[in-house]
Amino acid sequence: MATRRVPAGFRILIAVGLFILTFLLVRPSDPATHGQIAFWKKVAGFFGDRDVEGFVGLALLAICTMVTVIGYQVIVRLAEKKLNRTN
Structure with a gap:
């Protein structure tokens, strides 16, 4: 019995969707709060960067x-495992 693989179109959709979802969840809010501004200034200063934006x-x-690369691998492996499961 041949193993079934996730189609390329779904792989691309998974990667793009994961990237967009991560971006929307992680990006700072608009307008940024004083706490967020202070956090990013401290982190940028820690790395020696003066351009906070x-x-x-x-x-x-x-x-x-990083989240896309790691999450993509996990999701594709779980999907392939489900596709190749024998009942």
Whole structure:
């Protein structure tokens, strides 16, 4: 019996959906609260960056990419396991 794989279209949809969902959940609110501004200034200062807005953008890009890569692998493996389950 051949193993069934998740189609490429669903793989792309999973990756894009995960990236967008992570971005929408992690991004700072608009308008940002004083606590959020202070947090991002401290974190950017910790890394030696004076451009807080640029640092937030790069941090979001890195966080969303890591969550997408890891979450994609987990979701695809679970889907393939479910597709190949024998009853």
